Amino acid sequence: MSLDIVLATYNGDRFLDAQIKSILAQDYPDWRLLIRDDGSCDRTHEIIQTYLQREPHRLQWIDAGEPENVGVTLNFNRLLEQSSEDYTFLCDQDDSWLPHKISNTLETMQRLELQWGAETPILVHSDLSVANEHLEVLHSSFWRSQNLDPACNSLQHLLIRNHITGCTVLINKALRELALPIPKSVFMHDWWLGLVAAAFGQAAYLKQPTVLYRQHQHNQVGAHSQKLRYIASLLQRPQRIREYYRKTQKQARVFFERYGTRLSDKDRQIISTYIDLEKLTFFRKRQLILQHGLFDTGLARNLALLSLI
Numbered sequence: 001m002s003l004d005i006v007l008a009t010y011n012g013d014r015f016l017d018a019q020i021k022s023i024l025a026q027d028y029p030d031w032r033l034l035i036r037d038d039g040s041c042d043r044t045h046e047i048i049q050t051y052l053q054r055e056p057h058r059l060q061w062i063d064a065g066e067p068e069n070v071g072v073t074l075n076f077n078r079l080l081e082q083s084s085e086d087y088t089f090l091c092d093q094d095d096s097w098l099p100h101k102i103s104n105t106l107e108t109m110q111r112l113e114l115q116w117g118a119e120t121p122i123l124v125h126s127d128l129s130v131a132n133e134h135l136e137v138l139h140s141s142f143w144r145s146q147n148l149d150p151a152c153n154s155l156q157h158l159l160i161r162n163h164i165t166g167c168t169v170l171i172n173k174a175l176r177e178l179a180l181p182i183p184k185s186v187f188m189h190d191w192w193l194g195l196v197a198a199a200f201g202q203a204a205y206l207k208q209p210t211v212l213y214r215q216h217q218h219n220q221v222g223a224h225s226q227k228l229r230y231i232a233s234l235l236q237r238p239q240r241i242r243e244y245y246r247k248t249q250k251q252a253r254v255f256f257e258r259y260g261t262r263l264s265d266k267d268r269q270i271i272s273t274y275i276d277l278e279k280l281t282f283f284r285k286r287q288l289i290l291q292h293g294l295f296d297t298g299l300a301r302n303l304a305l306l307s308l309i
Contacts, residue, residue: 003087003106006079007035008072012093013043015214018135019093020051028102031089036062036079039069044093076166076189077182086118088176090190092167094214096135101126101210105170112204113172121175121201123193125150126168128213135212142213147298150205155198155267156293158191159252159274160245160305163297164203166190168211175201183254187247195255199267238304245309249275270294277309285309 005023009016023033033055035048052059062082070078080088087109089102109124116122127150128142139145148163158164169190171179179196186192197203256263256271263271270292277285286306288294296305 001087001106002030002032002085003089003102004083004085005031005033005089005091006076006083007033007091007093008038008075008079009035009040009044009048009093010038010069010072010075011040011042011044013040013047014216015094016044016047018096019091020047022095022097022099023091024055025099026097026102027099028106031058031102032085033059033091034062034079034082035059036075036082037064037067038071038075039067071184073182073186073189073192074184077180080176080180080182080189083176086173088171088173090166090169090171094216095128095167096131096212096214098129098210098212101168104206104208105168105210108204108206109170109172112202116202118172119174120172121178121197122172123164123175123197123201123203124170124205125164125190125194125203126206126210127208128165128168128211129209131212131214133214133216135214137212138215141209149297150207152297153194153198153203153205154293155195156270157295157297158194158198158203159271160248160294161297161301162187162191162194164190164194165211165213166193167213169193171197183258185254186251191251192255195251196259199255199259199263238307241304242309245305246278249277 037044048061052061062079105124109122112122129137130139130142130145131137143150150163166189171193175197178200179193182189182192194203252271253275260268273288273292274294296302
């Protein structure tokens with residue numbers, strides 16, 4: 001069974017070669033790699049060209065001429081629009097895939113499609129091992145290091161906090177077709193895909209890591225010591241956390257505008273409640289947060305939510 005891997009690049013020449021090699025080393029060989037560069041000015045184009053010559057039947061360069069710089073979310077959107085297979089993996093330029101990533105994730109996806117049907121939008125993601133620039137493991141579990149619970153995959157939780165890391169994600173054709181186009185105004189492409197899966201299908205996860213999540217100074221999204229950082233921000237700069245929740249509400253509004261008529265009555269009520277929380281009185285806000293289970297992840301974050309939103 002063939003599938004697509006979509007790889008978004010931008011000034012990634014330091015680690016891109018190693019990432020492509022980790023894809024070539026997968027134990028599942030039947031894939032096509034779609035690459036779109038977002039206007040790099042380093043050696044990224046040279047590296048892509050080298051692999052195109054080596055693997056012309058498995059690599060495809062999207063917008064290979066003078067691509068418009070659109071940012072990471074719309075870069076992935078452009079790639080997903082070019083994907084045509086039943087399954088699509090998302091891939092970042094600076095990580096390294098573990099050898100069984102494709103086969104293990106695909107097995108989970110196919111099991112879910114047998115249960116729910118291939119017409120059901122499904123997303124599968126996994127844990128990661130946090131590594132340094134040299135791929136030496138710093139923490140065996142990204143989820144534990146960030147105090148994230150992948151079981152919190154309901155729409156209520158995903159409205160507030162994303163625990164789906166894009167570089168581990170596999171989606172099926174039904175989800176890809178329903179989620180596109182990804183709006184430019186959303187936080188990140190993986191968060192949007194997770195919201196669509198939670199509202200209209202299934203979001204599942206693998207407990208075992210499938211990726212070495214390389215940490216370096218140019219990470220778009222990285223792994224940090226979240227608990228202490230969050231408490232410090234809450235005490236020193238509460239406005240930054242308040243603004244985060246405002247942005248999640250704006251994203252919820254974009255989601256509601258796109259899918260409101262297709263949502264269940266329950267989900268429509270949950271999303272509209274979250275969007276309009278700031279219009280309510282202090283006590284009414286907290287009553288509805290509790291009533292609809294609109295919780296963040298972890299004690300520190302929930303204290304911030306209840307005190308700042």
